[in-house]
Amino acid sequence: MTWLIPPLIFFYGAFLCLFVGRTQRTFITLLAPVIALVSLLMLPMGNMAQVQFLGFELIFIRLDKLAFVFSLIFIIAAFLAAIYAWHVNDKIQQVSTLLYAGAALGGVLAGDLISLFLYWEITAVASVFLIWARRTPAAYATGMRYLLIQVGSGVLLLAGLLVHYNDTGSILFEHMGLVSTGTLLIFLAFGIKCAFPLMHNWLQDAYPAATVTGTVVLSSFTTKMAVYALARGYAGEEILIYIGAVMTLFPIFFAEIENDLRKVLAYSLNNQLGFMVVGVGIGTELALNGTAAHAFCHILYKSLLFMSVGAVLYRTGTSKASELGGLYKTMPITMVCCLVGAASISAFPLFSGFISKSLILDASAKNGYYLVWFALVVASAGVLSHSGIKIPYFTFFAHDSGKRPAEAPMHMRIAMIITASLCVIIGVFPSLLYQLLPYDVAYKPYTTSHVLAQMQLLCFALLAFVFLMIKGIHPPEVRGINLDSDWVYRKILPTTLSAWAASAMSVANTWRIGLQTQASEWIIGIRRLSSPGGLLAKGWGVNSMVFVVTLLLLLVLFLNLF
Amino acid sequence: MAIVMNGKKITAAFAWVESPTAVHMAIKILAGLCALLFLLDIIIHRHTYVPGEGMWGFYTFTGFFAFTLIVLGAKQLRSWILRDENYYGEQSVDSEEYPTSQLDIQNEPAVDRENDQ
Numbered sequence: 193m194t195w196l197i198p199p200l201i202f203f204y205g206a207f208l209c210l211f212v213g214r215t216q217r218t219f220i221t222l223l224a225p226v227i228a229l230v231s232l233l234m235l236p237m238g239n240m241a242q243v244q245f246l247g248f249e250l251i252f253i254r255l256d257k258l259a260f261v262f263s264l265i266f267i268i269a270a271f272l273a274a275i276y277a278w279h280v281n282d283k284i285q286q287v288s289t290l291l292y293a294g295a296a297l298g299g300v301l302a303g304d305l306i307s308l309f310l311y312w313e314i315t316a317v318a319s320v321f322l323i324w325a326r327r328t329p330a331a332y333a334t335g336m337r338y339l340l341i342q343v344g345s346g347v348l349l350l351a352g353l354l355v356h357y358n359d360t361g362s363i364l365f366e367h368m369g370l371v372s373t374g375t376l377l378i379f380l381a382f383g384i385k386c387a388f389p390l391m392h393n394w395l396q397d398a399y400p401a402a403t404v405t406g407t408v409v410l411s412s413f414t415t416k417m418a419v420y421a422l423a424r425g426y427a428g429e430e431i432l433i434y435i436g437a438v439m440t441l442f443p444i445f446f447a448e449i450e451n452d453l454r455k456v457l458a459y460s461l462n463n464q465l466g467f468m469v470v471g472v473g474i475g476t477e478l479a480l481n482g483t484a485a486h487a488f489c490h491i492l493y494k495s496l497l498f499m500s501v502g503a504v505l506y507r508t509g510t511s512k513a514s515e516l517g518g519l520y521k522t523m524p525i526t527m528v529c530c531l532v533g534a535a536s537i538s539a540f541p542l543f544s545g546f547i548s549k550s551l552i553l554d555a556s557a558k559n560g561y562y563l564v565w566f567a568l569v570v571a572s573a574g575v576l577s578h579s580g581i582k583i584p585y586f587t588f589f590a591h592d593s594g595k596r597p598a599e600a601p602m603h604m605r606i607a608m609i610i611t612a613s614l615c616v617i618i619g620v621f622p623s624l625l626y627q628l629l630p631y632d633v634a635y636k637p638y639t640t641s642h643v644l645a646q647m648q649l650l651c652f653a654l655l656a657f658v659f660l661m662i663k664g665i666h667p668p669e670v671r672g673i674n675l676d677s678d679w680v681y682r683k684i685l686p687t688t689l690s691a692w693a694a695s696a697m698s699v700a701n702t703w704r705i706g707l708q709t710q711a712s713e714w715i716i717g718i719r720r721l722s723s724p725g726g727l728l729a730k731g732w733g734v735n736s737m738v739f740v741v742t743l744l745l746l747l748v749l750f751l752n753l754f
Numbered sequence: 755m756a757i758v759m760n761g762k763k764i765t766a767a768f769a770w771v772e773s774p775t776a777v778h779m780a781i782k783i784l785a786g787l788c789a790l791l792f793l794l795d796i797i798i799h800r801h802t803y804v805p806g807e808g809m810w811g812f813y814t815f816t817g818f819f820a821f822t823l824i825v826l827g828a829k830q831l832r833s834w835i836l837r838d839e840n841y842y843g844e845q846s847v848d849s850e851e852y853p854t855s856q857l858d859i860q861n862e863p864a865v866d867r868e869n870d871q
Contacts, residue, residue: 242768279858327852333845401847403856448828449836452848509852509859520768527768557803565804569813573820589771598860645813648791652817655788656779660825667829673848675835682842 194241197253198228198263199301199311202270202294206287214281218274218734221286225271228297232263232535239303248363251303258484258630262300265488266293269412269495272611276499277383277405278603287323289409291616296413300420304363305353305378307367308421312349312381315414316342322406323398331401338398342414345384353376368425377455379426385418389438393678395462395685396446400454400511403504407454408701409463411498412491419468429474433556436473437567439466444574446676451669453501453511453583457494460537460579464490464569470568471552474559477631482551484629487619489544489618493536496611497583502588503600503608513582513669518592526600527588529608536615538580539572544615547622547637554635580650581657586669788814 206222209217241252255263266377270293280286295314302308316339323335334718356374357363368375380391387395399407426432429505440463447459465484503526504519505511515753520527532543539545549572556565599605618625622637770776792814802808840849 205793250774326847326853328847328848328850329844330850334847404852444824445828446833448824451834505852506857508861509854510859511852520771524768554803557807562804569816570820570824573817574824576863577821577824595861601858639801640798641802644791644794644798644843645800648811648813649797649817651788651791653821654784656818656821656825658784660822665829666825667832670836671839673839673841673846675837675841682845698765717837 194252195352196231197235197241197301198232198267199252199294199298201231202297206290206294209283209290216287217283218278218280221274221290222271224290225267225274225293227436228270228294229264229267230269232260242617244496245306245385247305250307251364252298252307253301254303254365255301255423256630257628258303258420258423258480259300261488261628261630263297263418265491266297266300266416266626268614269293269491270409272386272404272492272495272607273412275557275610276408276502276607278602279601280403280405281498282325282403284321285325285403285406286323288318289406291318292322292409292413296417299417303365305349305356305365306363308365309346309349309353312385312417313346315417316346319410320415322410322473323402325402326405334398334401338394341384341394345381348377348384349381352379352381365424367427370426370429370431377427379551382418382421382425383435386422387412387415387418387439387465388435388469389442390677392439392443392462393676396455396458396676397678399458399461400452400652404506408498408502411457415461415465416487416491419465419472419483421471422469423480423483427472427480427677429473432469432473433561433564436466436469436471436475437564439469440467440571441465441567441574444571444578446674448574448582448726449667451512451514451671451673453513453516453587454498454505455576455590456492456495456582457501458514460575461494461499463535463575464494466571467552467568470556470564472562474552474553474555474561478551478558478633478635479634481626481629481631481633482548482555485548485551485625488547488625488628489536489548489615492611492614493533493544493620495535496529496533496608496615497579499604499608499611500533500600501583501587504597505606506604507597508595512671513586514671515591516587516595518588518594519595519597520588522596523588523599525605526608527584529605530584530588532612532615534580534584536578536619538650539646540650541619541638541643542616543619544625545619546646547619547625550636550637550642569649573649576650577657590669614693623625654729665689704712 202224205220209220212220233252235255237255237257240272243250245253270289273289273293277285288355291545292315295311295318299308299311302311320335320339320342323338325331346594352374354374355377356368359372359374365614366719368378370376370379384391384394400409402410422432443459443462444467447456447463450456450459460709468483468486468490471479471486473479501511504516504523507523508516510516510518536543539549553565553568553572556568597608600608626633626635657666721725723729792811795810795814800808806812843849
């Protein structure tokens with residue numbers, strides 16, 4: 193059974209893909225998640241696949257309800273992405289997708305920190321190929337930046353786990369809390385992959401640079417693996433509540449003015465992660481259920497949104513809002529699916545976001561984090577602005593761009609329709625998802641007060657949108673990029689460093705020239721001494737020689753006195 | 755309205771979206787819904803956890819003003835951080851088009867559009 197654990201099935205698939213033709217590869221990408229699902233369902237709860245390695249006991253499978261719900265959604269996401277990518281005839285992308293999905297699954301199932309580290313690094317290396325597969329110089333540069341940060345996170349994890357092992361003698365991946373240097377390093381490693389504020393830029397930089405299908409795959413795994421890792425290791429760590437609250441708020445502003453819709457979605461992904469991180473920080477059973485549920489729903493609606501924008505990019509060649517508009521005429525199915533995704537992320541009642549986000553909001557209110565709760569309410573209105581309205585409105589409606597693209601290909605439509613159906617099914621029958629959650633908590637999302645409050649929030653936010661549009665206050669979509677904190681390492685540091693390098697070079701040059709001049713003067717002096725007529729070259733008399741020898745002998749005698 | 759695509763004339767689903775009457779109607783429906791939701795706050799007592807949450811119209815005001823402030827804040831932010839697409843040069847995908855060889859672009863020009871009279 194050890195050889196048939198779910199992550200390995202993806203790895204076998206990736207290996208097989210190396211040697212077979214296009215059709216077989218496509219089937220393997222579809223089949224691997226199905227077999228992995230069967231394998232997951234057959235696994236008993238508890239630890240499995242334990243391997244002795246250099247005196248450590250590695251636990252490759254630790255299955256409990258928290259790991260199960262994340263594993264399940266990872267497998268579903270891999271399957272849906274495979275349908276969406278049916279047209280892809282690119283061995284690199286197919287192999288790396290399988291490796292990446294398998295590694296993310298492995299990370300979620302890992303029971304010790306060493307195997308977690310192993311999978312942590314495989315996700316980094318496998319996923320970068322989804323960016324490089326775009327095959328442009330810019331994609332290569334972006335991929336390098338992404339890889340540097342991802343591998344950096346792995347190095348921090350390794351350093352943290354070594355220090356942690358030194359402190360405690362244990363490599364078990366369990367609740368750690370922020371108690372030592374080791375756990376702090378591991379926390380930072382998780383924080384990078386979870387896109388904490390100021391560690392977030394890799395996400396908005398890299399995801400929009402990936403291929404059409406690559407972005408859909410990328411959006412599901414890395415960040416949610418990090419959320420799982422935080423929930424496993426740092427549940428109830430209060431600082432996470434505030435980090436999460438900041439994460440829900442600041443990306444909204446960037447998403448609102450961003451022109452590239454895939455980057456808008458990357459910012460919106462960041463904002464959704466904030467809700468999950470708040471849940472982890474609160475750490476109660478209700479809050480952790482909220483985090484797991486929200487991750488589950490989020491992977492579905494975020495994939496759906498990336499799929500619909502991807503389909504638009506696939507048909508029109510651009511995902512920039514300023515170039516799009518009026519596409520509902522020829523892409524009605526994509527439009528409806530996008531609207532379902534938008535309604536789900538905005539948490540309209542009867543859609544999936546509503547039944548998961550409310551758990552986290554209620555947990556923050558019940559535990560007395562009122563300011564954080566208010567931040568989440570404001571952020572919910574913000575989600576509506578960039579993902580609920582901006583994405584569908586500027587793509588499919590707004591001004592007529594004149595583009596008349598054909599509807600998305602059949603397989604893309606199938607993938608989007610299934611994903612959209614899942615969003616609605618979960619929204620209408622929340623108990624289907626609730627029974628999968630880590631803790632048994634009786635929670636009713638559909639109460640009158642709750643539905644009323646959410647509808648009031650969203651409808652009045654919509655009203656504000658209409659008001660701002662009519663008054664012409666809403667900012668138009670314009671071409672351009674918006675600076676974010678990556679400006680520091682992409683512009684300021686390189687510029688400053690090269691200025692420093694230039695001044696250091698000029699100082700070095702001055703010194704070099706000075707030394708050279710000095711040295712050549714010395715050489716001329718020595719030459720003068722030894723040239724004909726010089727002090728050293730002239731003939732010495734016997735008297736003088738005897739005098740010098742006597743002096744030397746006296747010196748020796750003197751030294752011998754001591 | 756009809757659109758000619760690949761030589762075939764197709765009627766756009768959801769074409770009503772564009773007619774001014776439909777847009778006005780949609781706005782009216784939204785305004786009506788908002789008014790209804792606002793009034794429901796008097797009739798229905800919401801269960802609350804947070805001080806002030808039970809205040810009349812709490813969510814309506816929060817929704818409207820949060821949205822407005824976010825948009826205004828973002829607009830201000832744009833004035834500070836907007837740069838040209840080529841700002842980072844070849845190091846950034848913003849400066850390039852998506853390679854068309856990997857896409858299946860089927861994009862009929864708009865001149866084919868005609869209105870049903």
